[in-house]
Amino acid sequence: MRALLVVLFSAVLSAQGLPDPSALAKAPTSSWPTYNGDYSGRRFSPLKQINAANVHQLSLAWIHRANTGGGGGGTRLSATPIQINGVLYFSAPDHVWAVDARTGREIWHYTWESKGGLHIGNRGVAAYHNWLYFETPDCHLVALNMKDGKERWRRQICDLDKFYFATMSPLVIRNHIVTGVSGDDLDAPGYIEAHDPETGDLQWRTYTVPMKAGDPGVESWPSLEAAQHGGGMTWITPTYDPDLNLIYFGTGNPQPVIAAKGRKGDNLFTESILAVNPDNGKMAWYFQVSPHDTHDWDGVETPVLIDGEINGQKRKLLAQASRNGFFFVLDRATGKNVLTTDFVKTNWTSGVDKIGRPIPNPAKEPQIDGALVTPNQGGGTNWYPPSFSPDTGLFYVNANRAFSVYYIFDPSDKPEGWGGNDRNVYGESMLQAIDYKTGKIKWSRKWEGQGTRGGVLSTAGGLVFAGDTTGNFIALNASTGQPLWHAGLGGSVSNGPITYELDGSQYVLVSSGDTLFSFVMNSPVK
Amino acid sequence: MRLLILLVTASALAFSQGRPQRAPGAGVGPDDKHIPDSAGAERGKKLYASECINCHGTQARGTERGADLIRSTVVLKDRNGIQIGDFLNNNQHKLQVTPTGQLTRAQHLDLAHFLHGLVLSTLRQTQDVLDVLTGDAKAGAMYFNGEGKCTGCHSVTGDLKGIGRRYEPVQLQQRFLFPRVSAFGRRFGGGSPQGKSVTLEVTPAGGKTVKGVLVFIDDFNVALRDDLGEYQSWKRTPSLKVVKNDPLQFHAEMLDKYTDKNMHDITAYLESLK
Numbered sequence: 001m002r003a004l005l006v007v008l009f010s011a012v013l014s015a016q017g018l019p020d021p022s023a024l025a026k027a028p029t030s031s032w033p034t035y036n037g038d039y040s041g042r043r044f045s046p047l048k049q050i051n052a053a054n055v056h057q058l059s060l061a062w063i064h065r066a067n068t069g070g071g072g073g074g075t076r077l078s079a080t081p082i083q084i085n086g087v088l089y090f091s092a093p094d095h096v097w098a099v100d101a102r103t104g105r106e107i108w109h110y111t112w113e114s115k116g117g118l119h120i121g122n123r124g125v126a127a128y129h130n131w132l133y134f135e136t137p138d139c140h141l142v143a144l145n146m147k148d149g150k151e152r153w154r155r156q157i158c159d160l161d162k163f164y165f166a167t168m169s170p171l172v173i174r175n176h177i178v179t180g181v182s183g184d185d186l187d188a189p190g191y192i193e194a195h196d197p198e199t200g201d202l203q204w205r206t207y208t209v210p211m212k213a214g215d216p217g218v219e220s221w222p223s224l225e226a227a228q229h230g231g232g233m234t235w236i237t238p239t240y241d242p243d244l245n246l247i248y249f250g251t252g253n254p255q256p257v258i259a260a261k262g263r264k265g266d267n268l269f270t271e272s273i274l275a276v277n278p279d280n281g282k283m284a285w286y287f288q289v290s291p292h293d294t295h296d297w298d299g300v301e302t303p304v305l306i307d308g309e310i311n312g313q314k315r316k317l318l319a320q321a322s323r324n325g326f327f328f329v330l331d332r333a334t335g336k337n338v339l340t341t342d343f344v345k346t347n348w349t350s351g352v353d354k355i356g357r358p359i360p361n362p363a364k365e366p367q368i369d370g371a372l373v374t375p376n377q378g379g380g381t382n383w384y385p386p387s388f389s390p391d392t393g394l395f396y397v398n399a400n401r402a403f404s405v406y407y408i409f410d411p412s413d414k415p416e417g418w419g420g421n422d423r424n425v426y427g428e429s430m431l432q433a434i435d436y437k438t439g440k441i442k443w444s445r446k447w448e449g450q451g452t453r454g455g456v457l458s459t460a461g462g463l464v465f466a467g468d469t470t471g472n473f474i475a476l477n478a479s480t481g482q483p484l485w486h487a488g489l490g491g492s493v494s495n496g497p498i499t500y501e502l503d504g505s506q507y508v509l510v511s512s513g514d515t516l517f518s519f520v521m522n523s524p525v526k
Numbered sequence: 527m528r529l530l531i532l533l534v535t536a537s538a539l540a541f542s543q544g545r546p547q548r549a550p551g552a553g554v555g556p557d558d559k560h561i562p563d564s565a566g567a568e569r570g571k572k573l574y575a576s577e578c579i580n581c582h583g584t585q586a587r588g589t590e591r592g593a594d595l596i597r598s599t600v601v602l603k604d605r606n607g608i609q610i611g612d613f614l615n616n617n618q619h620k621l622q623v624t625p626t627g628q629l630t631r632a633q634h635l636d637l638a639h640f641l642h643g644l645v646l647s648t649l650r651q652t653q654d655v656l657d658v659l660t661g662d663a664k665a666g667a668m669y670f671n672g673e674g675k676c677t678g679c680h681s682v683t684g685d686l687k688g689i690g691r692r693y694e695p696v697q698l699q700q701r702f703l704f705p706r707v708s709a710f711g712r713r714f715g716g717g718s719p720q721g722k723s724v725t726l727e728v729t730p731a732g733g734k735t736v737k738g739v740l741v742f743i744d745d746f747n748v749a750l751r752d753d754l755g756e757y758q759s760w761k762r763t764p765s766l767k768v769v770k771n772d773p774l775q776f777h778a779e780m781l782d783k784y785t786d787k788n789m790h791d792i793t794a795y796l797e798s799l800k
Contacts, residue, residue: 115557161556162602185555186597186645363786367786368660369658369660370655370699372703372781405703407656407658409653409654410648416594417647418648419648421650425704426781428778448745474745483745
């Protein structure tokens with residue numbers, strides 16, 4: 001069966017990086033061709049050469065230090081690499097590399113000449129036929145030749161003068177390159193776009209806030225002007241269900257971020273999960289995870305697609321561990337809520353409403369003299385990708401339980417931009433394993449120290465790979481959370497780990513700071 | 527007068543005291559964005575007050591008579607007052623005093639300094655806490671001596687004597703909540719330890735217990751500096767007994783118990799301890 005899968009995926013990838021939508025509904029083995037490995041966002045690999053019984057033998061294959069041209073180092077790799085035909089492609093702000101997946105040797109390096117934008121991170125590249133696509137901090141979508149890294153074209157996707165920037169790893173669906181935008185400095189509207197992979201031309205743009213009178217959701221803002229400047233950025237790569245032909249993505253915080261006197265209402269469709277047709281950008285449904293947020297809790301965390309069973313019924317589900325500390329399970333065909341529960345203890349709600357949304361407690365909105373709130377602004381989790389194992393039925397997410405005091409700095413009637421902020425007080429971090437059927441924590445591995453920022457990978461080998469707070473990359477028993485193997489990376493995990501099989505050996509890759517580490521289960525030398 | 531106060535407040539917000547400031551707008555937006563000059567912004571503020579304020583409002587955020595200039599594409603795309611000046615001239619934009627089109631290039635530049643300064647003053651790191659002293663010091667004292675159990679470790683005639691003189695109120699608020707974190711900045715856990723140290727008791731199988739100050743601990747290794755100043759480390763195994771003593775654990779546990787009123791009352795009480 002595994003051999004069949006390998007053949008199948010070799011065929012799928014025979015035209016270089018052309019992902020077949022139907023094939024990418026399942027996890028690959030010999031490649032990692034998209035940000036999440038496949039379209040589901042599960043980051044679950046069917047590979048089991050490395051497993052709970054032998055993971056203690058996992059050893060270093062190579063390391064690659066990303067050289068941005070200034071003598072090496074200095075950048076942070078938060079990108080999930082993609083691996084196609086034995087070559088890894090990954091990015092940092094203004095940089096893309098191709099590296100031999102067997103040796104870690106650089107094949108080519110592309111540098112973008114930047115005109116600005118926040119260089120907070122770049123989550124990766126996307127592949128289509130012989131082309132790669134990535135976003136730049138100064139608001140461009142750039143197409144490169146996979147063979148040599150030569151630029152094919154560039155297209156502006158946002159307005160740098162309005163302090164947008166771009167971080168998302170694009171998503172390829174047939175002939176659509178789906179892109180998102182970032183930024184929460186000035187009050188600008190969020191949107192998601194699709195571009196022609198050959199020309200870069202815009203195919204459609206869908207705003208995440210109402211932009212004209214009569215638009216859906218406009219009644220959730222005090223004025224059209226407030227909605228038009230209402231934020232809702234699209235930071236993180238969507239997931240995709242080929243059967244339903246819907247992409248799923250979360251939206252960012254409403255603007256102004258903290259001081260919200262000028263945006264009373266739910267502020268749709270900020271901090272919502274949206275289902276959108278990739279052919280025309282039309283919204284099929286939405287579910288708002290944080291109505292009228294005032295804590296910068298972007299609801300953009302990966303919506304993970306689960307083909308599961310609830311009360312004996314097979315269901316097409318979607319799950320998100322959201323930055324606001326709540327875990328949501330939705331029916332991904334309709335957007336109807338299946339369950340809502342917190343995955344870290346929170347103190348900002350007065351309950352959950354009848355459609356499954358947390359009800360914000362007004363007393364826990366930022367105050368001039370401070371409000372003690374948990375989670376803090378960093379959130380119960382953040383952009384780093386979670387994982388779901390269909391073998392265990394558990395959703396794994398690196399989580400933080402942290403407190404901060406939220407303040408209003410600008411008490412005027414029409415604050416703009418931020419108008420407040422939080423100050424961190426205390427926190428602790430842990431890896432949570434959540435039962436998607438109940439929302440209950442099956443096991444929790446508390447880390448020593450505070451502040452995890454790394455993604456998670458699960459495998460059919462009964463393993464979960466994750467980083468702790470002290471610079472370790474750890475393999476844990478997926479059913480119990482017991483650590484089985486670790487390697488000290490010298491710094492915290494900074495991306496989402498991946499795995500694939502090459503030449504009969506399973507590799508696991510992870511980055512920390514400016515360095516990519518490759519681990520392998522070595523076979524006896526013949 | 528209120529107009530003046532609001533204008534002054536807007537400027538003051540951008541350069542508030544008491545915490546590390548980065549240059550407003552550093553790292554965001556275009557590299558060639560307009561960086562306001564403070565003297566020019568001061569002249570621009572006066573010009574704005576005489577020519578623009580009636581329509582665009584005290585903080586340039588718009589009124590029923592005029593657009594929001596902080597969110598204005600013309601302003602955001604302006605460099606050195608050129609686009610602002612062109613807009614005023616080309617659109618025959620009516621000013622309060624000066625005849626249309628009669629502002630000089632230098633005045634356009636001053637207006638640009640002022641408006642760009644206001645734009646940057648709305649960013650994440652450019653404003654600061656206003657006033658946290660809203661609590662009831664007497665209620666704070668009652669909580670301190672009673673339900674809060676603070677006297678189990680602290681004394682207002684001992685370690686906390688005169689603490690109201692040593693820290694700003696906002697620092698007091700954050701330090702009493704959890705003393706080990708830096709009072710300022712977003713970095714979570716990034717501050718150097720400011721409170722009592724975490725100590726360890728490590729007992730190897732069949733060996734003596736070693737006590738010392740925590741240097742490092744994770745799931746796999748542990749290290750301390752003992753009473754003689756020696757660094758010692760161990761691999762963590764099932765037979766290695768490790769006991770961690772965090773003197774601030776009680777502070778962490780109390781975070782789930784404080785109400786916001788408790789927080790404000792205690793802050794007021796601590797601030798009164800001069």
